[in-house]
Amino acid sequence: MFAHDFLEEAAQNNALLQIHPHTKLFLGLGTIFLVLFAPHFLIPFIASLVLSITIVFIAKINLKFYLSLLSIPLGFATLSVLVVILLSKGQEPIWSWQVLSWLPLSISQESLNRGLLIFFRIMGGMSALFFISLTTPMTDLFGVMKQLKVPDLFIDLSMIIYRFIFIFIKKAHDIYLAQQMRMGYSKPKEAVKSYSMLFGSIFITSWDAGEQFINAMECRCYNGKYPKNVSYNPVEWRSLTPVILFLISIIISSMLASGYQG
Amino acid sequence: MEMKPLIQLSNLSYAYPYAPPAIQNINQTINAGEKIAIVGSNGAGKSTLLLTLNGMLRPVDGRITFQGKPVLYDKKSLRTLRQKVGFVFQDPDVQIIAPTVWQDVAFGPVNLDYPEEKIKEVVQEALHKVGLEGFERRPPYHLSGGEKKRVAIAGVLAMDPDVLILDEPTSMLDPAGSEDIMDLLDELNQHGKTIIISTHDVELAYPWADRVILMENGRITASGTPEKAFSDRELVKRARLKTPILLELCQELAARGIKNGGKLPTTVLDIIRIIENEHHGNIRLFENGYGSIHVADVDLLSGKKAVAFMNDMRCDTVGVMGSRAKICSRQWGITPDISYAVIDKCILQAMNGKTCAIFTSKGMVSRVIERVNEFNAINNRSIPVQEISVQTPDDQ
Numbered sequence: 001m002f003a004h005d006f007l008e009e010a011a012q013n014n015a016l017l018q019i020h021p022h023t024k025l026f027l028g029l030g031t032i033f034l035v036l037f038a039p040h041f042l043i044p045f046i047a048s049l050v051l052s053i054t055i056v057f058i059a060k061i062n063l064k065f066y067l068s069l070l071s072i073p074l075g076f077a078t079l080s081v082l083v084v085i086l087l088s089k090g091q092e093p094i095w096s097w098q099v100l101s102w103l104p105l106s107i108s109q110e111s112l113n114r115g116l117l118i119f120f121r122i123m124g125g126m127s128a129l130f131f132i133s134l135t136t137p138m139t140d141l142f143g144v145m146k147q148l149k150v151p152d153l154f155i156d157l158s159m160i161i162y163r164f165i166f167i168f169i170k171k172a173h174d175i176y177l178a179q180q181m182r183m184g185y186s187k188p189k190e191a192v193k194s195y196s197m198l199f200g201s202i203f204i205t206s207w208d209a210g211e212q213f214i215n216a217m218e219c220r221c222y223n224g225k226y227p228k229n230v231s232y233n234p235v236e237w238r239s240l241t242p243v244i245l246f247l248i249s250i251i252i253s254s255m256l257a258s259g260y261q262g
Numbered sequence: 263m264e265m266k267p268l269i270q271l272s273n274l275s276y277a278y279p280y281a282p283p284a285i286q287n288i289n290q291t292i293n294a295g296e297k298i299a300i301v302g303s304n305g306a307g308k309s310t311l312l313l314t315l316n317g318m319l320r321p322v323d324g325r326i327t328f329q330g331k332p333v334l335y336d337k338k339s340l341r342t343l344r345q346k347v348g349f350v351f352q353d354p355d356v357q358i359i360a361p362t363v364w365q366d367v368a369f370g371p372v373n374l375d376y377p378e379e380k381i382k383e384v385v386q387e388a389l390h391k392v393g394l395e396g397f398e399r400r401p402p403y404h405l406s407g408g409e410k411k412r413v414a415i416a417g418v419l420a421m422d423p424d425v426l427i428l429d430e431p432t433s434m435l436d437p438a439g440s441e442d443i444m445d446l447l448d449e450l451n452q453h454g455k456t457i458i459i460s461t462h463d464v465e466l467a468y469p470w471a472d473r474v475i476l477m478e479n480g481r482i483t484a485s486g487t488p489e490k491a492f493s494d495r496e497l498v499k500r501a502r503l504k505t506p507i508l509l510e511l512c513q514e515l516a517a518r519g520i521k522n523g524g525k526l527p528t529t530v531l532d533i534i535r536i537i538e539n540e541h542h543g544n545i546r547l548f549e550n551g552y553g554s555i556h557v558a559d560v561d562l563l564s565g566k567k568a569v570a571f572m573n574d575m576r577c578d579t580v581g582v583m584g585s586r587a588k589i590c591s592r593q594w595g596i597t598p599d600i601s602y603a604v605i606d607k608c609i610l611q612a613m614n615g616k617t618c619a620i621f622t623s624k625g626m627v628s629r630v631i632e633r634v635n636e637f638n639a640i641n642n643r644s645i646p647v648q649e650i651s652v653q654t655p656d657d658q
Contacts, residue, residue: 139362162361166403212356219349220370221341227368
């Protein structure tokens with residue numbers, strides 16, 4: 001299917017789908033929050049490791065798919081952390097090199113620590129974010145939004161957008177294939193032309209779909225309301241307990257680490 | 263069946279802007295409980311006609327009355343009309359508007375301001391009727407074509423309409439999926455819904471419909487029983503359709519002097535009957551014994567019992583009728599041989615000495631027995647038909 005490399009598709013098929021979204025959001029958001037305040041790089045490192053293991057082995061997300069996802073922040077994090085390590089100044093440089101008169105590069109114990117901390121904070125935060133997006137599909141999040149009293153207009157619009165994203169991507173995919181079959185993107189000039197045609201027809205399709213959408217809603221007695229499903233399986237202690245233990249252990253180790261440093 | 267006019271169309275015309283009239287001068291009465299197929303080529307005006315029935319299009323000329331009252335086009339009357347006349351679009355992707363199955367089916371009831379408990383109840387019931395329980399939280403892009411169609415039908419059923427209009431219900435489905443949908447429509451019709459479909463598939467419309475309306479260039483050219491509507495070859499050709507194969511076969515047999523006994527065939531069973539009449543007796547393989555039909559209510563059975571029974575009776579053919587029975591048979595690991603037009607096909611098998619088991623749900627059991635007995639009486643046969651008794655010895 002066209003949607004096979006979507007995060008949403010993975011989320012719809014993950015093994016933790018039946019767990020109450022509150023539990024999963026609590027774990028994900030809690031980890032992001034705590035990782036930002038962790039004083040030592042080992043804490044976000046371990047948090048990231050635990051979440052990755054959960055994603056791959058408990059939620060049964062394909063390892064290759066997950067690694068390819070992780071590689072996106074990995075490149076970004078490595079670059080920025082290199083800058084931090086090389087440019088920030090410390091007391092005892094381990095290694096230094098005057099590249100140009102105005103550009104001294106040096107690595108010190110402090111800059112190394114700071115760099116690692118930032119690096120693992122990014123990775124910890126990202127794996128928590130991936131945990132949420134790989135285990136909690138959008139369709140569950142709409143219900144959570146409703147419970148959090150997000151304005152109906154916003155939720156309704158996001159639900160309509162969600163519904164149409166898949167229709168349009170499928171349409172775009174079909175047109176793209178049809179163009180390729182007729183040598184659409186063979187030359188740079190041709191590619192520009194093909195892209196403009198692709199976007200043109202997507203625009204017309206969406207216009208059309210909008211009209212049909214209104215018709216379909218009229219046909220079904222639309223009166224300004226959009227149903228929202230807020231019933232989930234109950235929150236289970238079986239899943240909530242390890243989440244709480246995990247978060248508490250991050251807090252305790254953070255406190256210990258900052259006490260040790262201070 | 264009691265004929266109670268439900269929808270009356272008189273002198274109806276509609277034209278899209280800057281175009282010649284899409285339908286003109288339509289006069290037709292649709293009775294409660296009918297199964298109607300509107301058959302015509304592409305652009306004959308089928309969809310336009312259907313869209314006028316629930317007020318989506320306002321005719322430029324003519325009158326529509328629903329349940330004796332003229333259709334009004336203010337917002338409130340339209341809502342009432344659309345609740346009573348449910349419309350299922352050709353493309354389910356157009357109709358399914360919510361991100362999950364449950365939300366989509368609940369769309370109508372929520373907008374009709376049903377209380378929360380009632381919404382849950384009607385959605386549950388609608389999903390049950392179309393055989394999609396357990397699909398509540400699935401997103402629509404995850405479903406197959408047939409499942410999407412079922413969601414679309416459930417969304418309309420949840421509003422409890424009197425009339426169900428389906429525009430080309432099978433055009434996007436594979437043959438098995440089409441048969442399932444047609445069986446579902448039969449079941450809904452049994453439960454009292456008036457059903458109107460449009461199609462250009464004559465083979466589909468011919469055995470299914472009570473009444474066929476032929477359309478050509480925005481006009482109705484014939485309306486009547488399927489046999490009658492399709493018998494005028496010239497008319498069928500002009501409408502850019504073709505004669506259903508069974509009818510053609512019958513016409514060719516008649517041209518060779520084989521009489522049809524006054525009734526044109528709508529099923530293979532009818533054709534076999536015509537040939538047997540000509541043959542003056544039964545046609546069946548010599549080694550085949552006498553066939554029989556056994557009917558079972560799936561709610562009174564368990565999977566183990568059903569399988570044990572099938573083995574005991576050495577059933578040759580298994581027919582499964584209705585969505586409830588289809589769900590059960592899937593759970594029990596029984597693969598049906600017949601899942602559409604089950605009764606007629608089982609009679610056909612029994613005539614050739616096969617033993618058939620029909621699994622169906624409550625209420626349909628007596629209908630099967632009635633239908634087989636009726637066939638026996640008319641054709642002077644004695645195909646034994648009985649309900650599978652529930653109290654088997656291994657009952658715990």
